[in-house]
Amino acid sequence: MHESGTTDGAAFLARCKAFEGREVDALVAPDPVNQAMIRHWVEAIGDTNPVYTDPEAAAASVHGEIIAPAVMLQAWTMPGLRGTARGPGDTNPQSQLLNLLDDAGFVGVVATDSEQEYARMLHLGDRITARSVIDEVSAEKRTALGVGHFITTRIDYTAADGELVGTQRWRILKFRPGTGRGTVNPPVAAEPEPEPEPPRRMPRPRPGTTLDNLFFFEGAMERRLLIQRCAACQVLRHPPQPRCDRCGAYDWDTVEACGRGTVYSFVVNHYPQVPAFDYPLPIGLIELEEGTRLVAQIVDCPIEEIAVGMAVEVTWLDDDPDLVVPAFRPAGSGS
Numbered sequence: 001m002h003e004s005g006t007t008d009g010a011a012f013l014a015r016c017k018a019f020e021g022r023e024v025d026a027l028v029a030p031d032p033v034n035q036a037m038i039r040h041w042v043e044a045i046g047d048t049n050p051v052y053t054d055p056e057a058a059a060a061s062v063h064g065e066i067i068a069p070a071v072m073l074q075a076w077t078m079p080g081l082r083g084t085a086r087g088p089g090d091t092n093p094q095s096q097l098l099n100l101l102d103d104a105g106f107v108g109v110v111a112t113d114s115e116q117e118y119a120r121m122l123h124l125g126d127r128i129t130a131r132s133v134i135d136e137v138s139a140e141k142r143t144a145l146g147v148g149h150f151i152t153t154r155i156d157y158t159a160a161d162g163e164l165v166g167t168q169r170w171r172i173l174k175f176r177p178g179t180g181r182g183t184v185n186p187p188v189a190a191e192p193e194p195e196p197e198p199p200r201r202m203p204r205p206r207p208g209t210t211l212d213n214l215f216f217f218e219g220a221m222e223r224r225l226l227i228q229r230c231a232a233c234q235v236l237r238h239p240p241q242p243r244c245d246r247c248g249a250y251d252w253d254t255v256e257a258c259g260r261g262t263v264y265s266f267v268v269n270h271y272p273q274v275p276a277f278d279y280p281l282p283i284g285l286i287e288l289e290e291g292t293r294l295v296a297q298i299v300d301c302p303i304e305e306i307a308v309g310m311a312v313e314v315t316w317l318d319d320d321p322d323l324v325v326p327a328f329r330p331a332g333s334g335s
Contacts, residue, residue, distance in 0.1 A: 022093040024132035027077040068122040077130040106174040148175025202275040225257040238292040259314035261288040300329035
């Protein structure tokens with residue numbers, strides 16, 4: 001990373017650093033620590049520790065009662081999806097600092113890291129308050145994302161009686177888009193530049209492959225729609241997995257699907273939009289004749305004509321030389 005040492009940069013940095021040590025509006029948890037939120041959290045995360053949900057197990061533990069997962073600390077005071085947006089007249093010091101950086105062109109933002117320390121476990125009924133202080137504004141740095149400033153906020157979490165229960169240090173980077181590595185000081189062309197080529201379509205996002213599903217994508221490269229089959233009980237399964245749900249066997253092989261099926265259900269995606277796709281984007285849950293179902297794009301069919309139960313057949317999307325994926329079109333519409 002590179003630090004800027006310009007006079008203007010120093011003056012601007014001084015304005016930013018004037019916010020260091022200033023307290024941000026406190027956030028009081030809208031609800032006390034409660035069993036319902038804890039249960040939703042651990043089920044979403046997959047944490048099966050009984051001290052979070054089982055009163056008997058919790059009573060027999062070193063804690064003596066139900067506790068909340070420590071990493072839920074921030075969740076109790078988060079404002080939710082409809083949190084108040086900051087504006088130019090906001091008197092909150094943190095909002096004023098962010099507005100100052102926005103006005104200077106540092107409109108990009110990314111969270112970089114978060115550190116938490118826990119003073120004690122939280123119990124049912126605790127009412128948490130988060131008190132934040134702007135801890136540090138860094139000098140201007142040059143990063144891969146762009147030139148910007150790191151802002152570190154220290155958040156102290158206290159119980160209703162003022163007891164400190166935890167501390168968090170939260171760091172973000174406010175940066176100027178388009179100033180990252182590879183975009184600063186581009187070389188000057190010695191000759192007039194040629195006419196710009198039409199913008200190239202972004203490649204389709206690559207699938208996450210494992211030893212269990214790699215066969216599916218290798219088969220697609222050969223225009224073969226493969227289904228995983230248990231070698232012991234012969235049951236077909238999709239998506240691929242290492243172990244058979246029916247008999248528990250780990251050995252498996254594959255069979256090639258005929259490529260025919262019906263639309264079991266579908267959605268039409270409008271947002272968020274990824275540059276690799278055209279929108280509206282119809283996505284179907286296709287039930288194959290073999291009995292398994294898979295999610296795939298529906299093509300060559302007006303959206304208003306897509307219907308549950310519509311007969312479809314596989315086709316292949318091969319715009320990328322190193323990726324082929326199955327899609328489905330109305331049966332009989334192929335050449």
